């Protein structure tokens with residue numbers, strides 16, 4: 001049988017890359033992030049948009065018509081979905097790291113920055129959703145919210161890893177979680193799961209125990225954190241080149 005994965009990936013990657021390059025909001029924020037630390041809300045905006053562009057590219061190319069027997073197979077998902085999601089993970093970590101280093105510099109501290117948790121398990125979960133899909137609609141759904149939420153999860157994983165590290169080093173952490181105000185069923189019901197996790201926490205452990213870093217599929221909460229209260233936004237010189 002002909003190996004179709006390379007051609008599917010070529011199309012997806014071309015669509016994804018073009019969409020990111022043409023995204024003026026991402027461009028503006030990335031440029032801003034070279035001289036000032038991006039806020040968590042801005043970083044969340046970038047992740048959401050990267051996730052949406054990936055989801056659109058997947059849904060356009062990974063259709064039942066394009067797949068053998070109309071089904072997704074592990075070896076195809078592994079070579080099409082995974083590399084794009086890994087690129088989002090790396091981009092998130094790059095932007096988050098830069099924002100954090102700029103904040104630290106302003107606060108006059110020099111603390112190490114670590115990457116968020118290995119993304120393999122989260123990406124495998126998306127792949128599993130596509131493998132479990134029995135219809136065109138299920139496949140499209142599997143490539144929709146699970147993809148965009150995972151892009152946000154990468155952000156959260158970075159925050160969590162660094163908040164934990166800094167907590168261990170004795171730096172006081174403040175974690176906040178802001179409810180997105182949208183809720184469930186297109187806004188018809190409030191999301192009590194998220195409302196119960198929203199608020200301000202004055203240590204990493206308190207936030208972790210309250211589930212402040214957790215997300216459900218489709219969740220739009222903004223999770224933020226800081227090591228230092230005072231940030232002086234003036235004198236920076238640092239830059240990030242996106243791999244697109």
Ligand SMILES: [Zn+2]
Pocket residue numbers: 183191193194195216219220
């Ligand atoms: Zn929710």
